Amino acid sequence: MARGYTDQDVEHYERPRRRTRPRTKDRPEHADAVDGVVVTVDRGRFTLVVEGRSVYAMKARPLGRKGVVVGDRVRVVGDVSGREGSLARIVEVTPRTTVLRRTADDDDPVERVLVANATQLVVVTALTDPEPRPRLIDRALVAAYDAGLAPLLVLTKADLTSPDELLSTYRSLGVPWVVTHRGPDREIVGLEGIRERLQGQTSVLVGHSGVGKSTLVNALVPDADRETGHVNAVTGRGRHTSTSAVMLPLPDEAGWIIDTPGIRSFGLAHVQPEHLIEAFPDLDEVTEDCPRGCTHGEEEPECGLDEAVEAGEADAERVASFRRLLAARSVTDY
Template sequence: MPHRDWRDLDESDVRVRPGKGSRPRSKRRPQHADAVQALVISVNRGRWNCAIDGDPNRVVVAMRARELGRTPVVVGDTVRLVGDTSGAPGTLARIVGVEPRSSVLRRTADDTDPYERVVVAGAEQLLIVTALADPPPRTGFIDRCLVACYAGGLEPVLCLTKADLAAPDELLSRYADLAVPSIITRYDQPVDELVELLTGRVSALVGHSGVGKSTLVNRIVPDADLRTGEVSAVGKGRHVSVTAIALPLPGGGWVIDTPGVRSFGLAHVTPSDIVSAFPEFAEPAEECPSGCGHLGGQDDPDCTLERFLDADAATVGRLRSLRRLLASRMGTAQE
């Protein structure tokens, strides 16, 4: 065989022996065409309780498939399930996908905490439950919840309890310019108006401990305590008020009860997130200098929104309300 110079060789003349484990991995994921949709109604120690097709009578336990990695799955998420979805005792399905979220309620522990906590996903509206007395209203908390709603795509509703102890007029006047819907309740009157607002929709409730949130839930979901026990018993352990839980309404729809919170941090929210919820100010705000917080005055003297202070009373009121929410996000509003 004649000698060949190595410079005349190419890759086709050399036999390469593949090493162990050199087979390329396919990046294609299984399509799971047989997956069924379900609503996540509670989370308990690495297990997700899910209602198949949103049916409260078809609750199954599921684990997160390995292929999802650390993809967060929270109450209110719509997920895709495979495996045993019969719901029989001892069975376990797998969550193989999470549908895009229509809304998300986030908070941080405080305004310096970079870690976001997704409280609820997929809710259409958030009821901010506040007592009119005992304990007195905390407007700073309400403002922060409103900010979280505007940033997360939820419709806010003020739900004022204990109207038998104090009148709601002063508190409602504070939010009149924002046109936030409100529901007034008291212990000695039916909650028909509230039930009508919730029926057929996915709603979340948030509030401080002691404002009567649990009492409301028990009134609108007559067997709330029983259902809470049943849902929790599907997984391991019992439900305690440290995580959210979705409860079905008698007339259709779901109400998501969240645990009482001490603080509502907004470290993840930017001024633009809030301004975008005010159409009349969103476009002019784009002309503001870089880094403008839109607070006006000494804080942002060159803010473009200053020119609206000469507008009609309704617009001025909306601007002041917007700036109050921005101040709340900055931690400068009274809690």
């Protein structure tokens, strides 16, 4: 027969109760918070620009798992003096106007936000050494259109080969471009054309390694001091020199540029055909009577794009270029 507990048994005593304050849904208003812009992210620490000063900050606990990325506009409390050893706290991320995303692979369900609040995507590619990769360019353009960013194509190393063949691929899409090359004194010829396109914009520079992206950044922002690399003679690929995205102000407050690490893939699992065609209003208009579920690809029966081309209401070359972008979502060899 089991004996009962006595006052000498440990189990007799009541366990101590946790002494915690009751939870509340009320959150501090942070009336003293100031505005800042995230310019770098490094292992949970953020560098911000607050009233012209560089301020280091961490994310406040109530933000939970909410990601904070380069380009985010935030509200900050705490020590925003920017003095060495000071640390502020990000308490709010304001709504984003644009979001540039990519996935690691086309079948990867996890999206990665690259930057926020950009207005322009600058696709930098070399005409040779390393050889251009049109399919990677196409994928970057798809990401730009999907995010609502204006695209710009910058072609480097035109002193080594002509840009005409590559440019002919994108004329029908209406993508603006700037061609650069090295002058006799190693200066970058065409830099002024890039500066004009960057004026008043927040521009994200993307491209695979070795195309001269960091060289352009150093020329546009003299004190950027971005490391530049070289192209491997055996593989034809560049070495990664930028390891994280950084947002830099252009001289004379002309705008911002965001330099990103060199990319070797640009997954587009998040892009839907109906979103992509919305970036081409003239083509979107002629697809209003497409059958339900039409992807507007080449194999689609009764697609409005084909009917518009036959009727002379749409440019055949432009439709073909759009469908090339559409096909880039499923082409893995780039």
